[in-house]
Amino acid sequence: TQLLEQSPQFLSIQEGENLTVYCNSSSVFSSLQWYRQEPGEGPVLLVTVVTGGEVKKLKRLTFQFGDARKDSSLHITAAQPGDTGLYLCAGGGGNKLVFGAGTILRVKS
Amino acid sequence: NAGVMQNPRHLVRRRGQEARLRCSPMKGHSHVYWYRQLPEEGLKFMVYLQKENIIDESGMPKERFSAEFPKEGPSILRIQQVVRGDSAAYFCASSPYHGQVGNQPQHFGDGTRLSIL
Numbered sequence: 038t039q040l041l042e043q044s045p046q047f048l049s050i051q052e053g054e055n056l057t058v059y060c061n062s063s064s065v066f067s068s069l070q071w072y073r074q075e076p077g078e079g080p081v082l083l084v085t086v087v088t089g090g091e092v093k094k095l096k097r098l099t100f101q102f103g104d105a106r107k108d109s110s111l112h113i114t115a116a117q118p119g120d121t122g123l124y125l126c127a128g129g130g131g132n133k134l135v136f137g138a139g140t141i142l143r144v145k146s
Numbered sequence: 147n148a149g150v151m152q153n154p155r156h157l158v159r160r161r162g163q164e165a166r167l168r169c170s171p172m173k174g175h176s177h178v179y180w181y182r183q184l185p186e187e188g189l190k191f192m193v194y195l196q197k198e199n200i201i202d203e204s205g206m207p208k209e210r211f212s213a214e215f216p217k218e219g220p221s222i223l224r225i226q227q228v229v230r231g232d233s234a235a236y237f238c239a240s241s242p243y244h245g246q247v248g249n250q251p252q253h254f255g256d257g258t259r260l261s262i263l
Contacts, residue, residue, distance in 0.1 A: 070252075079257055081254070132204075139186070
């Protein structure tokens with residue numbers, strides 16, 4: 038069974054701070070996706086990383102896929118209150134996506 | 147340009163009743179996935195369907211749960227004789243093609259929150 042573990046589970050920071058959240062597995066995934074989910078809404082895809090070692094940037098967000106394709110990280114620079122939400126990583130596994138439990142991020146102004 | 151539409155957004159049922167959750171995929175999408183989410187947890191895969199076919203139902207409980215995606219109309223997730231443990235948010239996602247699942251963007255609806263009294 039493929040599992041994805043995300044850390045930390047919860048993160049509360051001040052506006053302007055930097056942060057990194059992690060997504061780890063003992064399994065190799067062909068790709069990893071990162072989603073952000075706000076209360077009462079569905080997850081929204083942020084990025085897909087496919088190649089081991091790949092780095093993608095989306096404005097203040099930087100995503101990295103580990104060389105062995107077993108882990109990924111999301112780094113946010115100068116966090117803003119609008120970044121508040123649940124961040125989920127998901128790995129492709131056969132016919133389905135395997136999701137981590139998520140990191141709840143709260144950015145205080 | 148409507149996204150994935152799920153209804154109802156909230157559904158309250160008493161124990162023993164039936165719950166029907168509907169999902170209309172994005173226009174042009176023929177692949178539908180259903181997931182269940184408990185509070186402050188990630189999403190758990192339930193079933194993957196194409197038009198008129200169940201492709202993978204490995205995440206579906208063996209009893210009381212069924213899903214369909216008819217040639218015409220929305221995909222339906224049906225839960226018979228609901229119990230308190232069925233209370234959760236149920237999300238539907240669609241994609242235009244399958245390929246390597248992890249490489250294909252899945253577009254999610256805003257979910258149906260099911261509460262069992």
